[in-house]
Amino acid sequence: MAEHVTIVEVGPRDGLQNEPTAVPVEVRIELVRQLAQAGLRSIEVGSFVSPRRIPQMAGTAELLRSLPRFDEVIYGVLVPNEQGALEAVELPIQELAVFASASETFSQRNINCSIDESLDRFLPVMELAQARSIPVRGYVSCVLGCPYEGKVSVRSVVDVSRRLSALGCREISLGDTIGIGTPREASAMVRAAAAELPIDSLAVHFHDTRGQALANILACLDDGVRTIDSSVAGLGGCPYAPGASGNVATEDLVYMLDGLGMETGIDVSAVAAAGDFISRHLGRATASKVARALAVS
Ligand code: HMG
Ligand code: MG
Numbered sequence: 001m002a003e004h005v006t007i008v009e010v011g012p013r014d015g016l017q018n019e020p021t022a023v024p025v026e027v028r029i030e031l032v033r034q035l036a037q038a039g040l041r042s043i044e045v046g047s048f049v050s051p052r053r054i055p056q057m058a059g060t061a062e063l064l065r066s067l068p069r070f071d072e073v074i075y076g077v078l079v080p081n082e083q084g085a086l087e088a089v090e091l092p093i094q095e096l097a098v099f100a101s102a103s104e105t106f107s108q109r110n111i112n113c114s115i116d117e118s119l120d121r122f123l124p125v126m127e128l129a130q131a132r133s134i135p136v137r138g139y140v141s142c143v144l145g146c147p148y149e150g151k152v153s154v155r156s157v158v159d160v161s162r163r164l165s166a167l168g169c170r171e172i173s174l175g176d177t178i179g180i181g182t183p184r185e186a187s188a189m190v191r192a193a194a195a196e197l198p199i200d201s202l203a204v205h206f207h208d209t210r211g212q213a214l215a216n217i218l219a220c221l222d223d224g225v226r227t228i229d230s231s232v233a234g235l236g237g238c239p240y241a242p243g244a245s246g247n248v249a250t251e252d253l254v255y256m257l258d259g260l261g262m263e264t265g266i267d268v269s270a271v272a273a274a275g276d277f278i279s280r281h282l283g284r285a286t287a288s289k290v291a292r293a294l295a296v297s
Helices: 011-018 024-038 060-064 082-089 103-111 115-131 156-168 183-194 213-222 250-259 269-283 289-296
Strands: 006-010 042-047 074-078 093-101 136-141 171-176 203-206 227-228
Touching: 006 250, 011 024, 011 042, 042 060, 042 203, 060 074, 074 103, 074 136, 082 289, 093 103, 093 115, 103 115, 115 136, 115 156, 115 183, 136 156, 156 171, 156 183, 171 183, 171 227, 183 203, 183 213, 203 213, 213 250, 227 250, 250 269, 250 289, 269 289
Parallel strands: 006 042, 006 227, 042 074, 074 093, 093 136, 136 171, 171 203, 203 227
Antiparallel strands: none
């Protein structure tokens, strides 16, 4: 039987949070609907953060109230603190995600507190989630480099990952926020994390700023990682990671996994159609090479 790989679609959140203008909630809903119909079973749909900092994610509550439901589709949202979690748990969500960083400066710029403070802020989030049996994902940003500090130690990545896991996060997503890493570095970082945490609790999250994302993912697949974040049409970026481009495109990832004989349950043409829908709305060409090839073939 083909080996299964879980893709976590982050386009509606990571993808749209960095757009110069906010995408209307109706368009976000239609995007999520098309992604679910394409076979994506885990979709990060928005975040409960300061609307002054990230106005693009305002309306996430309205979005969740209106999203169509599909069997087995998990809708997740980012929450940085108790305030966000209190709002999120009243809505129909299946997963929360907290986000920390392996770099102190990025933590300060992104969420206005130190790494230690961020983990303290996650405590009430974990309590709320546990009381309602909602699973929590934990992100670690800057795992292969920081836009402000440059090199980030693998020790720091492993340390923050372990602490998130000890708080109760069921999965740790290791984020190359600025798309700076190359395959051997990615592999060394994942192996160091896997030495202390179960490999099936690790996910990888590569931004494709320097075109290394698929190569990095292949290296991490060889190390046994089976959960990968990606973004339709290669949308994405973080406003606190200047110059960072989108995540690896879901279309390109599915195409590669299909070619490797790995099973995802996702229809690449249907994801490309969802990518076409959102790219048209944004008035831009898709960043997915596979989607471009499909469009001309
Ligand atoms: P803070 O420490 O309170 O201070 O917020 P602040 O000055 O940044 O913001 C304060 C304002 O936010 C106050 O409102 C609070 O009420 C409000 P004001 O008095 O100014 O009107 N506030 C909130 N509003 C809505 N929901 C909340 C909430 N909490 C406080 N939950 C905070 C800390 C984290 C909230 C803030 O700094 C923030 O929203 N930052 C944005 C973080 C963000 O969304 N970054 C992008 C996502 S992370 C990412 O992309 C990386 C990832 O993809 C992985 C990777 O690639 O590495 C996950
Ligand atoms: Mg990201």
